[in-house]
Amino acid sequence: MGFARACSVALLGVEGVVVEVQADLEPGVAAFTLVGLPDKSLVESRDRVRAAVVNSGGEWPQKKLTVGLSPASVPKGGSGFDLAVAAAVLGAAERIDPRAIADLVLIGELGLDGRVRPVRGVLPAVLAAAEAGYRQVVVPEQTAGEASLVPGVSVLGVRTLRQLIAVLTDEPVPEEAPESTRGRPDAMLAGLMVPGAGVGTGLAAGDGHRPDLADVAGQESARTALEVAAAGGHHLLLHGPPGAGKTMLAERLPGVLPPLTGQEALEVTAVHSVAGMLPPGEPLVSAPPYCAPHHSATMQSLVGGGNGLPRPGAVSLAHRGVLFLDEAPEFSGRALDALRQPLESGHVVVARSAGVVRLPARFLMILAANPCPCGRHTLVGAACDCPPSAIRRYQARLSGPLLDRVDLRVGVRPVHRADLLGQGGRGESTAAVAVRVREARQRSAARLEGTPWTVNSEVPGHELRTRWPVAPGALAAAERDLERGLLTARGLDRVLRVAWTVADLAGRARPESRDVALALELRTGVARGAAAGAAS
DSSP states (O other), rough: EEEEEEEEEETTEEEEEEEEEEEEEEEEOOOOESSSSSOOOHHTTTHHHHHHHHHHHHHOOOSSEEEEEESTTSSOOSSSTHHHHHHHHHHHHTTSSSHTTTTOOOOOEOOOSSEEEEEEEHHHHHHHHHHHHOOEEEEEEGGGGHHHTTTTTTTEESBBHHHHHHHTTTOOOOOOOOOOOSSSOOOOGGSSTTTTTEEEEEEOOOTOOOOOOSOOOHHHHHHHHHHHHHTTTOEEEEEOOOSSSSSHHHHHHHHHSOOOOHOOOOHHHHHHHTTTTTTTTOOOOOOOEOOOTTTOHHHHHHBOOOSSBBBOHHHHHHHSSSSETGGGGGHHHHHHTTTTHHHHHHHEEEEETTTTEEOOOOEEEEEEOOSSSSOTTSTSSSOOOOHHHHHHHHEEEESSHHHOSSSSEEEEEOHHHHHHHTTTTTOOHHHHHHHHHHHHHHHHHHHTTTSOOOOOSSHHHHHHHHOOOSSSTTTHHHHHHHHSSSSSSOOOOHHHHHHHHHHHHHHHSSHHHHHHHHHHHHHHOOOOOOOHHHTT
């Protein structure tokens, strides 16, 4: 009789549960039984582990072998348990000391030749192990950098099962030469990327090139709205005719946002690691992500879903970054309305038959919309062919409850010839705007220190009204709009948040009437003569 145990991690969304992998050998007919609610790919680990052990120079025990995954009630899937199963089996067979692996967390897939292949979700798995009190983990060599991002954990990266056995038995570690790719993509990295999943995720390009705001001609009001959105984390709607620069503005927003903090970088990296979108060789995502799904995207692809346990959707891939919905009225109404919950809470809860998953979704949303199906409704002399009923139906595709959660709504006008030809001078660069945004965020962070909020858009309206009052009489215009029905109670709170952001950008201690006037103009689209004075 032989018994040994090792540990691995089961991922539920971006959260992990430490799983104890127990191996028991009993006299009897040779058989291999795997229990503990495994999925199909985990059941197939029996053949992978057996071949890997034999091809690594080990002897497969010819006894009745039972491997249990505890807790048995937690669904488990994927090939990342292979390394832990192999270690537990070798410990039960006394090839290695069972005590050496009892408190060891092992994550990795085994090839039939004994090579250890990388898997997705290493960072959240190691984070879960660290939170459970484990301090030693073994991962594939290619993901050792990702696992090392977790403080207080000793990480061992191995290339083959033979190397792991040598380390655990105090034998000389064999030198395993990497497989020659001969100019082909490294097949060992295939498990880290989901085919076709990289489209539209918008992580920073490898060449470091970022679009510059100076490339945008004109559009002063839209540029102001973009700066306010970046400084306070406010959602933005850009509406106007085709070719006016809505997409150009949205693509330049990530460059204006400040770099991610250490904790934010870990959150973003964990989501992209689980989704299979973490670039090889870049274990940490330090820049705000940018996700721009096509308007044919389904509700599941936006909020998360899929067979079995739900996978992160676009709102989670844009966590701590920008979610850009171009041609927003062309999206499915159900898909757009599904965004209402994460816009308020900063996370999304997806329930499926296999389980319930909570995914992070604290993103800055930009909507871009044309005024009508042909796009020429607001242009003078452009001969719009859309009947009034078609225009109303098109604009009604963005529901009132969704738009009520959008703080800034700005019209983008066609570019004038003088602006396009550069006769009025180039606009400010991304670097210049980013400096003001960073300073504004520092002011708001100092004010919100000791609270659970980091930017103005997260602060509840009640807290803003009671803890941080504005200048006397500053809200008079907003209160009149509330009485006339032009603003809802939620809308008034959002105007107040934007006013605080405008004041932070201007370096004022609290919002004044001109700050509230600009906030109202950016929300309602009604010019109030505040655009020039509030930012000065």
